[in-house]
Amino acid sequence: MTPDDAADLLLRSVDQLPPLHPDERRSAQVRARCRAQMRRAPKPQPRLGPVLFTSLCVIYVSALVLDVLRLRGVL
Amino acid sequence: MNGMDRDSELALVGRLRAGDPDAFDVVHDCFNTRLFNFLARLSRRREVAEDLLEETWLRLVARAAHLQVDTRLGPWLFTVARNLYVSYRRSRMLEDSHAVGLIGLWPSGSAPSSPFDLAVASEAGRRIDAAMGALPLAYREALLLVVVEGLRPAEAASVCGISPEAMRQRLSRARVALAASLDVDEPALAALNEVPT
Numbered sequence: 712m713t714p715d716d717a718a719d720l721l722l723r724s725v726d727q728l729p730p731l732h733p734d735e736r737r738s739a740q741v742r743a744r745c746r747a748q749m750r751r752a753p754k755p756q757p758r759l760g761p762v763l764f765t766s767l768c769v770i771y772v773s774a775l776v777l778d779v780l781r782l783r784g785v786l
Numbered sequence: 787m788n789g790m791d792r793d794s795e796l797a798l799v800g801r802l803r804a805g806d807p808d809a810f811d812v813v814h815d816c817f818n819t820r821l822f823n824f825l826a827r828l829s830r831r832r833e834v835a836e837d838l839l840e841e842t843w844l845r846l847v848a849r850a851a852h853l854q855v856d857t858r859l860g861p862w863l864f865t866v867a868r869n870l871y872v873s874y875r876r877s878r879m880l881e882d883s884h885a886v887g888l889i890g891l892w893p894s895g896s897a898p899s900s901p902f903d904l905a906v907a908s909e910a911g912r913r914i915d916a917a918m919g920a921l922p923l924a925y926r927e928a929l930l931l932v933v934v935e936g937l938r939p940a941e942a943a944s945v946c947g948i949s950p951e952a953m954r955q956r957l958s959r960a961r962v963a964l965a966a967s968l969d970v971d972e973p974a975l976a977a978l979n980e981v982p983t
Contacts, residue, residue, distance in 0.1 A: 721965055722912050725933045731832075733822040740796060741840045742814050745847045746807040752851065 790816070799857050802850040808938060810850075813859060814843065821867050828871050830919050837881045865929060868945055875923075897916050917967040925960035934955055942982045 780786045790798070801809035822844055825833035845866050853862070919927055924946075931942035932953075943953035 720981070721931055721968065724910070725918065725929055725964070728827075728914060728934065729911055730819060731823050731826045731835075732819060734836060737836055737840070738814075738818055741843055742811065742818075745814070746808055747864075748844075748847045749805050749807045749810055749850065752805050752847070772892050 795859060796856065799853055799855060799859065802846075803853055805851065808956070810847065813863075817860070817863050818843075820935060824864060824935060825871060827915070827918060827930055827934075828855060828868070828927060829874070834871075834874065836871045838867060841870050842866070845870075850983055858941070860935075861937065861945055864935065864937065865945045868927060895916070913968065917964055920967055921963055922955055925963055928953060928956045929960045929964065950981060 777786065798812060799807050802813070818839070822835055822839050825842075826832060829835050829838070842863060846863065904959045918929065921929070927946060928942060931937045931945055932939055937945065939953045939957065940950045943950045946953065948956070
């Protein structure tokens with residue numbers, strides 16, 4: 712066996728360790744619990760904060776412009 | 787993600803973000819055994835691995851809506867699992883050396899064909915598993931992520947929070963340490979340093 716073969720064999724032996732399996736009953740319980748939580752979780756809503764903030768800014772600036780125009784006698 | 791192309795993975799992430807329980811099932815099927823293997827061989831305790839596995843899935847559910855659209859599920863899940871184990875280890879001040887050889891990790895898998903095969907496979911497997919268990923945690927997680935789980939070194943580096951170069955060095959040292967632990971002969975040990983990562 713060449714050194715390369717030995718190194719290769721070592722890595723393959725690690726790669727081929729038999730799989731360990733979690734407890735099936737517990738896995739099923741966890742899956743069911745997670746599914747239930749996902750169903751209960753509020754679905755992502757469109758974010759209203761930025762829309763509200765922008766609307767208020769527009770109203771404020773409009774009111775400001777109207778006041779200025781009124782003071783100058785334009786309106 | 788093993789067995790799934792990138793587009794399918796991105797679609798799955800989108801469904802998780804939207805709170806689709808069926809998408810969770812797909813991810814669970816793909817990763818449950820892999821995560822358990824990783825945690826069991828990291829912690830060397832079956833019951834700890836089971837607890838941390840459950841917590842990993844609960845974290846995914848809790849954060850599903852906030853996943854980035856381009857999340858890679860494998861590295862994300864292994865990062866969560868690894869961080870949970872690190873927190874657990876810190877909280878318990880658990881020393882690796884206390885756990886080596888304690889557990890009945892060995893079970894299932896593909897059954898060898900004869901009692902002789904069983905004995906040989908079991909003996910070799912136990913020896914490698916014990917050698918893995920005796921490695922320092924940093925080396926063990928590097929080998930588990932790259933050699934066993936098939937993550938790319940860069941992905942494994944991200945899971946462990948280190949640079950890809952540091953991961954390559956860690957892998958190289960892990961291989962040497964494992965070879966020494968398994969009593970691989972000197973020429974083979976020299977060759978291990980040359981194995982590309």
